[in-house]
Amino acid sequence: MILTNDPTRLVLTVAMLAAYGAVCLQPWLRARRARADAKAARAAAGDSPWLVAYASQTGNAELLARQTSETLRVAGIANHLCEFDEIDAATLQSAERILFLASTYGEGDAPDAGARFAQRLMARSDLALGQLHYAVLALGDSAYSSFCGFGRTLDAWLAARGAQPLFPRVEVDRSAPPAIAAWRQQLSHLAGTSDAPDWDAPAFDAWRLAERRQLNPGSVGAPIYHIELEPADGGALPHWQSGDLVQIAAPADPERPREYSIASIPADGRVHLLVRLHRHGDGSHGLASGWLTQQARQGAPVRLRLREHRRFRLEANAERPLILIGNGSGIAGLRGHLKARAAAGQARNWLLFGERDPGHDAFYHEELEAWQRQGLLPRLDRAWSRGPDGKEYVQDLLLRHAETVRSWIADGAALYVCGSLEGMASGVDQALTQILGIDHIAELSRSGRYRRDVY
Numbered sequence: 001m002i003l004t005n006d007p008t009r010l011v012l013t014v015a016m017l018a019a020y021g022a023v024c025l026q027p028w029l030r031a032r033r034a035r036a037d038a039k040a041a042r043a044a045a046g047d048s049p050w051l052v053a054y055a056s057q058t059g060n061a062e063l064l065a066r067q068t069s070e071t072l073r074v075a076g077i078a079n080h081l082c083e084f085d086e087i088d089a090a091t092l093q094s095a096e097r098i099l100f101l102a103s104t105y106g107e108g109d110a111p112d113a114g115a116r117f118a119q120r121l122m123a124r125s126d127l128a129l130g131q132l133h134y135a136v137l138a139l140g141d142s143a144y145s146s147f148c149g150f151g152r153t154l155d156a157w158l159a160a161r162g163a164q165p166l167f168p169r170v171e172v173d174r175s176a177p178p179a180i181a182a183w184r185q186q187l188s189h190l191a192g193t194s195d196a197p198d199w200d201a202p203a204f205d206a207w208r209l210a211e212r213r214q215l216n217p218g219s220v221g222a223p224i225y226h227i228e229l230e231p232a233d234g235g236a237l238p239h240w241q242s243g244d245l246v247q248i249a250a251p252a253d254p255e256r257p258r259e260y261s262i263a264s265i266p267a268d269g270r271v272h273l274l275v276r277l278h279r280h281g282d283g284s285h286g287l288a289s290g291w292l293t294q295q296a297r298q299g300a301p302v303r304l305r306l307r308e309h310r311r312f313r314l315e316a317n318a319e320r321p322l323i324l325i326g327n328g329s330g331i332a333g334l335r336g337h338l339k340a341r342a343a344a345g346q347a348r349n350w351l352l353f354g355e356r357d358p359g360h361d362a363f364y365h366e367e368l369e370a371w372q373r374q375g376l377l378p379r380l381d382r383a384w385s386r387g388p389d390g391k392e393y394v395q396d397l398l399l400r401h402a403e404t405v406r407s408w409i410a411d412g413a414a415l416y417v418c419g420s421l422e423g424m425a426s427g428v429d430q431a432l433t434q435i436l437g438i439d440h441i442a443e444l445s446r447s448g449r450y451r452r453d454v455y
């Protein structure tokens with residue numbers, strides 16, 4: 001009730017009430033507009049589902065692809081999540097909308113799960129993709145000269161084939177949150193939704209350095225350390241599977257967490273890592289490896305988070321014979337698998353390991369010998385690049401035992417490779433191609449029987 005007869009006050013009061021009403025209506029109007037935009041976007045998208053395609057090695061692009069797919073789903077947009085290598089020419093030529101999420105390896109190369117797409121499809125200049133609307137999220141690290149090289153090449157190739165970008169390529173440097181937020185914002189706009197699911201990366205947890213010992217005293221190689229970590233304050237141990245990784249945020253460089261393969265299984269009660277001390281050209285230590293292997297004292301707090309590494313887990317290979325191949329600190333990921341195999345009583349394991357010198361670099365020698373005695377490691381072959389019998393690498397071992405490799409593979413074995421990308425992983429790939437043939441290797445890779453954790 002308005003208790004006045006004064007016409008001026010009456011007009012003022014009515015105006016104020018109208019303004020108040022308009023303010024209250026704003027959110028409702030905005031939500032209504034967003035719903036209308038979303039409806040228009042869905043109508044424009046037609047009936048065919050969108051594709052959310054990822055090419056990921058250690059899971060960053062895969063996680064973002066899952067979040068992208070979920071955001072579209074929440075907005076009511078049907079979509080399929082797939083790996084690059086599942087896409088063929090016919091799919092590319094019929095799809096209306098594809099969101100590509102791609103990381104870069106090597107020298108601007110695709111990760112393993114995108115190699116076939118890159119070789120078979122991106123080599124083709126005859127594909128006409130005028131019907132395709134696309135976006136690219138390129139993941140990389142600006143420390144490499146070919147920053148986001150694969151994502152950039154993909155974007156240029158799609159545009160050259162006539163495909164139309166939905167919005168400009170987004171580049172993510174070392175998982176930097178602002179770039180991920182930019183991609184998420186473009187998506188929300190495209191999907192007409194503001195209630196996207198939470199994309200926050202999991203927080204780092206408080207752990208502590210429980211034990212550290214050098215594995216190669218006296219070696220000519222850089223010192224390498226076995227490190228054991230446990231949750232601070234006796235907290236519960238999280239679950240992980242052999243093959244998974246951890247990220248550690250060093251105090252001196254918290255924005256750039258370092259990744260390490262886990263060398264233990266939960267039954268060990270601790271996360272074991274192998275960390276090699278990195279030295280720069282001027283002799284100074286790497287920020288993270290220097291801290292972990294030299295400065296941090298026993299009991300020191302460590303910020304750590306676990307990362308699933310699905311591409312390197314045992315999964316469907318758990319019951320197959322395993323050929324485990326690696327060098328240097330790469331024995332970490334292979335040791336995790338050997339421990340899981342021993343715990344499961346799976347005995348058909350063959351380890352091929354390469355290092356410098358048998359006198360100083362035979363990491364975990366006693367443990368490997370114990371597994372051999374127990375029948376859990378029926379074959380162990382080691383190659384020494386500075387051994388008494390001259391220079392030998394794991395790829396030489398493979399070639400020397402080519403017949404055995406072929407017979408293990410014929411028995412259904414899976415191949416796991418862990419260690420350095422340069423030299424080892426490419427040499428091993430060439431040797432395996434020579435032994436098994438390029439088509440067979442491609443098939444093993446496609447079916448998940450050839451897996452790599454290389455860095």
Ligand SMILES: Cc1cc2nc3c(=O)[nH]c(=O)nc-3n(C[C@H](O)[C@H](O)[C@H](O)COP(=O)(O)O)c2cc1C
Nearest residue numbers: 056057058059060061103104140141144147148455
């Ligand atoms: C061995 C290795 C090589 C890499 N090479 C490149 C490169 O050439 N250019 C680049 O931008 N990023 C490079 N990176 C960084 C990765 O692309 C980046 O870490 C990305 O987030 C990985 O995503 P993913 O987990 O989906 O594979 C490289 C990383 C590793 C471990």
